[in-house]
Amino acid sequence: MVIKLNNVSFQYENQPETLSGIDLEIAPGECVLLCGESGCGKTTITKLINGLIPHFVEGGVLSGTTAIDNINIAETEIYRLAQYVGSVFQNPKSQFFNIDADSELAFGLENAGVDPAMIRERLEQTIKALHIESLMGRNIFSMSGGEKQTLAFASVYAMNPDIFVLDEPTANLDADAIELLRQQIIKAKSEGRTVVIAEHRLYFLVDLIDRAIYIENGKISKIFSANELWQLSESERISMGLRSLKKSELLIPTVGSSTDTPDLTVENLSCAFDKKEIFHSLTFSVRSGEVLGIVGHNGAGKTTLTRCLCGLHKEKSGIIRLDEKVLKPKQRQKSCFCVMQDVNHQLFSDSVYNECLLSSPNRTEEEIDKVLQAFDLLPFKERHPMALSGGQKQRLAVATAVLSEKKVLIFDEPTSGLDYRRMLEVSGVINQLKAHGKIIIVVSHDFEFLNQICDKVYYIDK
Amino acid sequence: MSSAAKKGRLNFDPRTKLILLVIANIVAFTQQSIWVEIAWVVSLLILIAVCGCGKSACKLAVAFSICLLLQYYIVPVMPQVLATTFLILATYARKIFPCLIIGTLLVQKTSVREMTAALRKWHVPQGLIIPLSVTIRYFPAIKEEIGYIRDAMKFRDIHGIQKLECLVVPIMMSATATAEELSAAAVTRGIENPNKKTSIVTMRFGVHDVLCLAFGIIFCVVAFIIV
Incomplete structure (x- = not known):
């Protein structure tokens, strides 16, 4: 089916125009990348195609027409569009209606009222085609982000749509999961389906796409052929705010198991969950003013290590020492701070200023202002934390840690789903903490980012 | 196919479970005899243990025994004021x-x-x-979220009643999103498809469903007659 956007403009309620005058035609079987900085309007285009605009997003102003073949999207109910367009979204946590994988896979077909015998047949095909045998029969709360995203793609695939629309599907995925998604896209493409994908991460799409649409301030600014895009020079792609086109290799020296003249040392650390060992005998150290990156495959225990370091998980054996003092979990909670992947979980107050006061009630207003100034938050002092942008929220969390004089700051995937410019902002924050002499540990699979900030990298693997 | 059925364990039709819930209520609130109550609780515990909830059945059995112990052995030797409070608590708990x-x-x-699928069969709108x-x-999603938020509080030195207050903002935010x-x-x-929806879950009252409900109803009636 042909997707046609004809002079489409769109404006969300009470906001400036997000898209203006978009003309775009996508041929059947084409794989098209929508790229550009956060907020450029690429997600909005995906919503135009799957019908969320105008049917789901309320109060917006839409002009122009979007159609697939002769079906005008604005005049067709979403459940009818669901036959032709399948959507995969960014957040793996919130795109399941059911709690178990089997139900979820059948959900779309059951909604369409397909005959049960045919549903079973289609599910079997899907499971085989996408190799998801290992997911079946499982509860979604026992799945990793990558597994959830695989299931999300599969449940859309089961509905057999002509068009796949993917909105930043890799924002929360690690390299292995990205590779899985890549294989799924290849599969869909080989079956002649159209794939429209809005993404920041580009490297995994290298040999998949036919065209890349670069969007800037709600307008199509340039259309690249796959070849043209991959031949962009480093400086060109950086000035366009795009993430790396090649799979980044880690350029930072990895550390072995030495513990020389350190401020934070971890010796022979082992952790277990219900007697099942997660990792065994890790040894490393970090100095003040140093940034240690922690990398490793999914399931190697990065999350458990983070939780153990900041005192949320009790070690099975081993010693964690800060300034030569052995710290128990409770003590680690006092001297460490973890900037979580979803920073919304750690802001509790009704204004930026009160947020700072919450965990350090003895600080004077001047001291707080100074820290807010350092993290570019002073103009938003009276703003509600939840009204801040993602980057500002992250900086506010860091500011509260600085105010309560935490020595160790641990970042859990701080750049997931960020474009190049926002990644640089996070690097800026970390460099600032470095200058303050903090001990910084960054858990991430974003090698492009780790290359910019780390002094050394510790690789954990089974 | 649900995981329970796969493992060859007994799995009842959801409708059986819902009806059983109603019967459980009727028995619980119409019966005064402690022996009927114990017999009822024990049969239900056996039932869910057979269905694969062995662990929970054990926990519930222990809790139930504690309630009984409290009422028959501890309350009688307690001072009057405390005894009344505990008696009410233990009885109602x-x-x-059964529920x-x-x-x-x-x-x-x-x-x-x-x-x-079960509710659709009953033509619930x-x-x-x-x-x-x-x-x-x-529910499980919120449980997961609360876990993260409580972790986050530990870094911020938030204690006591303040904890509850601090749960509100992040929970609301994540719930809306x-x-x-x-x-x-x-x-x-x-x-939103208005078509008749289908389901690949085959919903059929099996022999075990009929037996189970028959037992429930007979228990209910017999208990009513003899006590």
Whole structure:
């Protein structure tokens, strides 16, 4: 089916125009990348195609027409569009209606009222085609982000749509999961389906796409052929705010198991969950003013290590020492701070200023202002934390840690789903903490980012 | 196929469980005899243990025994004031056990899909089924969120009553966002389709369903007659 956007403009309620005058035609079987900085309007285009605009997003102003073949999207109910367009979204946590994988896979077909015998047949095909045998029969709360995203793609695939629309599907995925998604896209493409994908991460799409649409301030600014895009020079792609086109290799020296003249040392650390060992005998150290990156495959225990370091998980054996003092979990909670992947979980107050006061009630207003100034938050002092942008929220969390004089700051995937410019902002924050002499540990699979900030990298693997 | 059925364990039709829940209530609140109550709780515990909730059955059995012990051995030797309070507490706590037991079975061994399919068979309107299934979907999600938020509080030195207060903002935020994203995903997968929906769950009263309900009803009636 042909997707046609004809002079489409769109404006969300009470906001400036997000898209203006978009003309775009996508041929059947084409794989098209929508790229550009956060907020450029690429997600909005995906919503135009799957019908969320105008049917789901309320109060917006839409002009122009979007159609697939002769079906005008604005005049067709979403459940009818669901036959032709399948959507995969960014957040793996919130795109399941059911709690178990089997139900979820059948959900779309059951909604369409397909005959049960045919549903079973289609599910079997899907499971085989996408190799998801290992997911079946499982509860979604026992799945990793990558597994959830695989299931999300599969449940859309089961509905057999002509068009796949993917909105930043890799924002929360690690390299292995990205590779899985890549294989799924290849599969869909080989079956002649159209794939429209809005993404920041580009490297995994290298040999998949036919065209890349670069969007800037709600307008199509340039259309690249796959070849043209991959031949962009480093400086060109950086000035366009795009993430790396090649799979980044880690350029930072990895550390072995030495513990020389350190401020934070971890010796022979082992952790277990219900007697099942997660990792065994890790040894490393970090100095003040140093940034240690922690990398490793999914399931190697990065999350458990983070939780153990900041005192949320009790070690099975081993010693964690800060300034030569052995710290128990409770003590680690006092001297460490973890900037979580979803920073919304750690802001509790009704204004930026009160947020700072919450965990350090003895600080004077001047001291707080100074820290807010350092993290570019002073103009938003009276703003509600939840009204801040993602980057500002992250900086506010860091500011509260600085105010309560935490020595160790641990970042859990701080750049997931960020474009190049926002990644640089996070690097800026970390460099600032470095200058303050903090001990910084960054858990991430974003090698492009780790290359910019780390002094050394510790690789954990089974 | 649900995981319980796969393992060859007994799995009841969701409708059986719902009817059983009603019977459990009737028995619990019409019976005064402690022996009937114990017999009833024990049979239900055996039932859910057979269905694969062995662990929960043990926990509930222990809790039930504690209630009995409290009432018959500890309360009598307590000072009068305390005794009255405890007696009321123990009696009422005991009364809800049958519901708790069936509730455990429902929550642990019934998927959202089986539940919706059952309700559809009873011609419960779509407008009621969707919010109900979203609610069931939501509990484990909220539990997960609360876990993260409580972790986050530990770094911020938040204690006591302040903890409860601090839960509100992040929970509300994540609830709103999740609700929005969840509905977007459901809508693009055709949940609003007015067609008659199908289900690949085969819903049939088996022999075990009939036996189970018959036992429940007979128990109910017999207990009524002899006591």
